Amino acid sequence: MDFRDDANLDASQVENRGGGGRFPGGGLAVGGGAAGIIALIAALIFGINPGDITGGSEDPGAVQPSSDLSQECKKGSDADQSENCRVVGVVNSIQAYWQDTFQESAQADYSNARTVLFSQAVSTGCGQATSQVGPFYCPNDKRVYLDLSFFDDLQSKFGAKGGPFAQAYVIAHEYGHHVQDLLGTMNKVGNxxxxxQSASVRLELQADCYAGVWAKNAVDTGFYEKPFTDAEIKEALDAAAAVGDDRIQEKAQGRVDPESFTHGTAEQRTKWFTTGYQTGAPDRCDTFGGSI
Structure with missing residues (x-):
C-alpha cells in the first residue's frame, strides 16, 4: 500500500489523544456470561454507538488533549514510515473519494469526519468508551474512534493475517457509517x-460494501502510487471474514446463533466488500432490498 511520496497529507482530519502508544491493557476483554458474550460480539465487530454498551452520553467537548500530527505527517512518504501518518493518509483518501462522489451525485453535502486515535479509554459524544468497544463511529459528534491496539487483537484474538490494508478496510468501514449518517440511512433503518436479516446486519454489510467501493477508486484520489494488489485486497477480505458474526460467536460461545446476528456472517462480509470493490459503484451497495 504505497502512498505517493509527494501527496500532501491533511493531518487536521485526525486527532491523536494518545493513540499509537500501544499501552498495556488497551486490548479487548471478554466478559463472563451471556451479557459478556453479547458485549464481546457487539464490541469486536465494529460497533457504531459505544453508548449501547457503556450507557449514557458525554459532552463531546470533554475530551483528552490532542497532540498535533501536522509536524509528523506532511507527505505521503511520511505515511509509508509511520502508523499514525498511514492512518492520516487512509482517512484523507477515503474522504477525498466521498467528497467527490457526493458532489457528483448531488444527493447531499459531504462533511469531513475526524478520526480520533486513543488509548484505553475516550470520552465521546455517544458516551464514555473503552478499547473493548473496538473501532466505532459516533453519529452524535461525527467522529471515528480508533485504538490502534485493535489491529494487534485482530490478529492475536481472531486469527486475521492483518497488514496495512486490513487496517485501511476497518477505517473505510467506519467511514461507510459516516456516509450512511449523512445520507440519512441510519435514521431510516436504525441499528x-x-x-x-435484520436492519442492523444490512447496515453493517452496506458499510463493508462502501469500503470496497473506496478501495476500487482509491488510486484516483491521488494519495496512492498504484491500485491495490490482489494480496492487499486479500488482507481486507481476511479481516472481514475474521470478524463475521458466525466466527465471533463460535469462538466466544462455541455455537452460532443467527437470531443474535448484528453484523453479518464471514461469507456475507466478504461478499459485500467484494461487491463494492468489483463494481466501484456506491449504488450497487443496496443491502436493504431482498435477501442478503
Whole structure:
C-alpha cells in the first residue's frame, strides 16, 4: 500500500489523544456470561454507538488533549514510515473519494469526519468508551474512534493475517457509517435490531460494501502510487471474514446463533466488500432490498 511520496497529507482530519502508544491493557476483554458474550460480539465487530454498551452520553467537548500530527505527517512518504501518518493518509483518501462522489451525485453535502486515535479509554459524544468497544463511529459528534491496539487483537484474538490494508478496510468501514449518517440511512433503518436479516446486519454489510467501493477508486484520489494488489485486497477480505458474526460467536460461545446476528456472517462480509470493490459503484451497495 504505497502512498505517493509527494501527496500532501491533511493531518487536521485526525486527532491523536494518545493513540499509537500501544499501552498495556488497551486490548479487548471478554466478559463472563451471556451479557459478556453479547458485549464481546457487539464490541469486536465494529460497533457504531459505544453508548449501547457503556450507557449514557458525554459532552463531546470533554475530551483528552490532542497532540498535533501536522509536524509528523506532511507527505505521503511520511505515511509509508509511520502508523499514525498511514492512518492520516487512509482517512484523507477515503474522504477525498466521498467528497467527490457526493458532489457528483448531488444527493447531499459531504462533511469531513475526524478520526480520533486513543488509548484505553475516550470520552465521546455517544458516551464514555473503552478499547473493548473496538473501532466505532459516533453519529452524535461525527467522529471515528480508533485504538490502534485493535489491529494487534485482530490478529492475536481472531486469527486475521492483518497488514496495512486490513487496517485501511476497518477505517473505510467506519467511514461507510459516516456516509450512511449523512445520507440519512441510519435514521431510516436504525441499528438496534438483531437477526440474520435484520436492519442492523444490512447496515453493517452496506458499510463493508462502501469500503470496497473506496478501495476500487482509491488510486484516483491521488494519495496512492498504484491500485491495490490482489494480496492487499486479500488482507481486507481476511479481516472481514475474521470478524463475521458466525466466527465471533463460535469462538466466544462455541455455537452460532443467527437470531443474535448484528453484523453479518464471514461469507456475507466478504461478499459485500467484494461487491463494492468489483463494481466501484456506491449504488450497487443496496443491502436493504431482498435477501442478503
Amino acid at each position: 438496534d435490531s438483531q437477526g440474520a
